[in-house]
Structure formats: structure tokens, C-alpha cells
Amino acid sequence: MFDRQKRGDRAVLVLPHSRGEGDSLRRAEEFAELVKSAGAEVLGVINARVEDPNPRYYIGSGKANEVAEAARALEADLVLVDHLLTPVQERNLEKHLGVRVVDRAGLILDIFAQRARSHEGKLEVELAQLKHLATRLVRGWTHLDAQRGGAIGNRGPGETQLETDRRLLGERVKQLTKRLEKVQVQRGQQRRSRLRNTVPRVALVGYTNAGKSTLFNALTTGDVYAADLLFATLDPTVRKLENLSCGPAVIADTVGFIRELPHDLVAAFRATLAEARDADLLLHVSDAADEERERLHGVVDKVLEEIDAGDVPQLHVMNKIDLAGAEPRIERDGTGKPVRVWLSAGTGVGLELLRQALGELLGGDRVQAPLHLPLSAGRLHARLKAAGAISSETIDEHGWQLLIDAPRSVIAPLSGGDANEAQLLRELLAVAE
Structure with missing residues (x-):
């Protein structure tokens, strides 16, 4: 196994394409933008026609030799491949080229790791990266003590996670999943609050x-x-x-x-x-x-x-x-x-x-009609007000005299399951038709 560099963002790009692929130019431009977003310096670009993917390298042995020569000549420490590689292909390419290899998925994950700012976003990125990493932890890669967080393909979990074995990585995934579930419950409650406000x-x-x-x-x-x-x-x-x-x-x-x-x-x-x-x-x-x-x-x-x-x-x-x-x-x-x-x-x-x-x-269809609410319908009055459905109102000993002006889609779900409130809203909608 070659000695991995501690970090390095000097990259050679490999752009696989097939004969029938009509958007190869657009795809190449997009991959270059991804690389730019990740912060790498592009030293060279190699196009590789791939009709039948090589199970060992994906790009074929001859093209792999060409990439190896370019990486040595340009003193690159990273090869970025614009395709999803299997763990075996990625590992074989790294052995053959003598530099780190990151595929399209790893590059996108790296960009996400840089961009996440919220607690939830960071949890989601780390979880995705660890699941991606889990498929690449094979015999001989149990402890990647030479690898460091910070370079392209390595950002996110960081050094401590990358040094763990499969068991510890699995425990970390479970822990992150539970923490993310709690955050998702909180976000779901905020979302339901917006739903209740219609x-x-x-x-x-x-x-x-x-x-x-x-x-x-x-x-x-x-x-x-x-x-x-x-x-x-x-x-x-x-x-x-x-x-x-x-x-x-x-x-x-x-x-x-x-x-x-x-x-x-x-x-x-x-x-x-x-x-x-x-x-x-x-x-x-x-x-x-x-x-x-x-x-x-x-x-x-x-x-x-x-x-x-x-x-x-x-x-x-x-x-x-x-x-x-x-x-x-x-x-x-x-x-x-x-x-x-x-x-x-x-x-x-x-x-x-x-x-x-x-x-x-x-x-959509607007409801513009008067509505009388008894004083006992205070909850419905509050919901109508929160939804911005009341254009004017007066109140006396008999209740509220309201003028409703709101989309039908806003009015319909406001009863909150109460039968009396639902009946009042049905009458309102019927008058407005």
C-alpha cells in the first residue's frame, strides 16, 4: 500500500464518456465547476472513452497508465474521476496511481461537508460520509492513520472517525442516526406548527x-x-x-x-x-x-x-x-x-x-363572506385570525361579526376536528359559492 499524503488539492481530472453520450461537454464543464467549488487546483484533464467498464480500474489499464504518468509528471497528489467508482475500483486505482483517488460521489460529499452550517446539516453530511466510507473499509484499510480530514474527499468526519474500524464506525453511524432523528422531530414540530397556521x-x-x-x-x-x-x-x-x-x-x-x-x-x-x-x-x-x-x-x-x-x-x-x-x-x-x-x-x-x-x-378560489361566530367559538376565531382570513370584525354580547376574505384552501381545514366549528365553516363555504 502506498504512503498517502497528509493532504493535497492539486488534482488531475479524469472524464470518462461513452460514444453515445451526447452531453459529455456539459458534463465536463459541470465536473470542473464541482472541482472549483471543492477548492482544488486543476493541473490537467484526461478524457477516457469507456464503452465496457473495466472491472479493475473502470477506465481500462492503458488509460490508467496514462493517468499515472500525468500524475507523476504534474506532481499531482489527487485524481478526481467523474464517475461513481466501486470500492474495489477506487482502491485498485489508488494502488496503481500512487495518489489519492476520489470519485464523483466523494467529491460531492466533500463539498457538502464544506457548506453545511446548521447542526442538522452537519449531522446529515457526516452520516452520509460515514456510510460512503463504510463500503471502503476493507482488509488493509482498517486504520487509515495517515489520512487526515481537510483535503478533498476527507472532510467531514475527520481524523478520529477515519481511524476507527468497522465496528466503531457502525456505532458512530447508529449514534448519528439517533441524534438526527431527534433533530428531525424538532423540525417536524416546527413544520406542523406552520401547517396548523394554514x-x-x-x-x-x-x-x-x-x-x-x-x-x-x-x-x-x-x-x-x-x-x-x-x-x-x-x-x-x-x-x-x-x-x-x-x-x-x-x-x-x-x-x-x-x-x-x-x-x-x-x-x-x-x-x-x-x-x-x-x-x-x-x-x-x-x-x-x-x-x-x-x-x-x-x-x-x-x-x-x-x-x-x-x-x-x-x-x-x-x-x-x-x-x-x-x-x-x-x-x-x-x-x-x-x-x-x-x-x-x-x-x-x-x-x-x-x-x-x-x-x-x-x-385559488377566494372566500369573501360575512361570518357570525358565537363567543364559545373562541378557538376558531383565533385560527381565522392567525391565518389572516379576517378582513374586519366587531364584537358584542352575541359574539363576533366577521368579514372573511381568504383562499378557500385556507378556510377549509381550520375547524381543528371540532364538529360545531366544522359546521360553521361548511356554512361559510356554502354561502361563498
Whole structure:
């Protein structure tokens, strides 16, 4: 076994592709962006045609020799492969090349380890990394005392975890799982509180670097970090969204999606991505200047299916129209419902069109009618007020005289299971029809 370097971010990139792969150039550019986001210095790039993957190296022995020569000549201490390698292939390549080898999954995990800021995010990243590492702890790799946390592919768990054997690693995974379950319960309670308040919920989703965080900041005057990097933000942020015709809503900024997102990472981030699963509406943000945006929609939809959010209604947001040379507008379907909004989050052009579309979609049929509540219906009065459904009210010895103005979808679930309250709401909805 070769002597591993303590750290090193001087990398040679290996880009496997097949003859029928039509998007190899886009994929290469994306991998270069991933490497940039991880902070590595690219010394060289080697393309490798792979029609029948080599079970030993994946890229074939001849190409492996070429990579080894390039790594020695360029004095690289890291080889990054744009594909998911098996543990055996990764280990064989490391022996053959004499430097660390990190595949696509390991690189994405490393970026996530750098970006996580919240307690929950750090737990999720460490859990995903340890599960990934567990498949690579084989005989001869029981104690990786020369490996250090901090270099690409090694960030996250750190030196103490990487020196453990399978048993200790398994115990750590169990411990993290329990801690994460507690955090998820707390987040679930916060989410249920929002559900009880019946405030419409919106979640931003999209391919990474589409401009979700910039749009989030523009809509909420928030301060979420936004940069021209893949996975610039990782932890979800929830803010109040105001000035909509349907009344207030809450909006969540979620992690960007990418093709071949490591399965363990998707599984670990189910709690974070639950913001998308539990939303009333998804704002699917795309880069309008990207010629491959339609294909990337499919990548995002696939991840949404994986997290059980495939059935949540979507409004497509075509962002960066200033780069695409397009005009701000709302596209509607045959029924007049908004399906796509063209805007620029960076310049602010078209943001009012998005607010208009959100108001229409979240508002739906509005209930505008008077409602008399007896004094005994104090809980229902409180729920109506919390939901922003009361436009005016007076009170006397007989109870509240209210004027209701709110979406039907907000009014319907407010009874809280009480039969008398449910009957009052049914009568209100019937009058409003």
C-alpha cells in the first residue's frame, strides 16, 4: 500500500464518456465547476472513452497508465474521476496511481461537508460520509492513520472517525442516526406548527447554481449566501413571503440538485428536503440562458420523485433573462393558470409578475363572506385570525361579526376536528359559492 499524503488539492481530472453520450461537454464543464467549488487546483484533464467498464480500474489499464504518468509528471497528489467508482475500483486505482483517488460521489460529499452550517446539516453530511466510507473499509484499510480530514474527499468526519474500524464506525453511524432523528422531530414540530397556521408553503427547487438563493433574497429581502458556485448554500432557510394577493405565505430555500447525487446523501437529507415534499407549491427555478435547461428539469424531477415530492404542484421560474435576452412575462396554460414566469432575480425585472402568479396559484378560489361566530367559538376565531382570513370584525354580547376574505384552501381545514366549528365553516363555504 502506498504512503498517502497528509493532504493535497492539486488534482488531475479524469472524464470518462461513452460514444453515445451526447452531453459529455456539459458534463465536463459541470465536473470542473464541482472541482472549483471543492477548492482544488486543476493541473490537467484526461478524457477516457469507456464503452465496457473495466472491472479493475473502470477506465481500462492503458488509460490508467496514462493517468499515472500525468500524475507523476504534474506532481499531482489527487485524481478526481467523474464517475461513481466501486470500492474495489477506487482502491485498485489508488494502488496503481500512487495518489489519492476520489470519485464523483466523494467529491460531492466533500463539498457538502464544506457548506453545511446548521447542526442538522452537519449531522446529515457526516452520516452520509460515514456510510460512503463504510463500503471502503476493507482488509488493509482498517486504520487509515495517515489520512487526515481537510483535503478533498476527507472532510467531514475527520481524523478520529477515519481511524476507527468497522465496528466503531457502525456505532458512530447508529449514534448519528439517533441524534438526527431527534433533530428531525424538532423540525417536524416546527413544520406542523406552520401547517396548523394554514399559511401557504412555497419551496424553491432547481438544479444547483440556477439562482435559487438570489431569488429567495430578492423575494424576502433575506441574507442567504449566494455565489456562482455549485451548492453555494446547503441548509434550508425559511422566511415569510408578503405582499401577495392571497395573503402571507412562507418560502423555503432548499439545496440545489445535481445529476448522480449520491444515494446516501439523498437519504440523509430527506429531513432537509422535506421542505419541498410538504410544500403547497414548488418554484422550479431554471437558468433561462442554459441551452440544456429542459434536460436539467428532468434531473430535478427525478430527485423530487426520490423524496416523494413528485406530485407537488410546480411553477417554473425562468431566471437570468438578462443573460438570455428574453422579456419578462407570465406563460399560462389553456385554463389561464400560470405555469411559467420569466424574470431576472439579479436585476429584479419580472419579480412582480412572479408575485402575481404566486397570488393566483396560492389563492385559488377566494372566500369573501360575512361570518357570525358565537363567543364559545373562541378557538376558531383565533385560527381565522392567525391565518389572516379576517378582513374586519366587531364584537358584542352575541359574539363576533366577521368579514372573511381568504383562499378557500385556507378556510377549509381550520375547524381543528371540532364538529360545531366544522359546521360553521361548511356554512361559510356554502354561502361563498
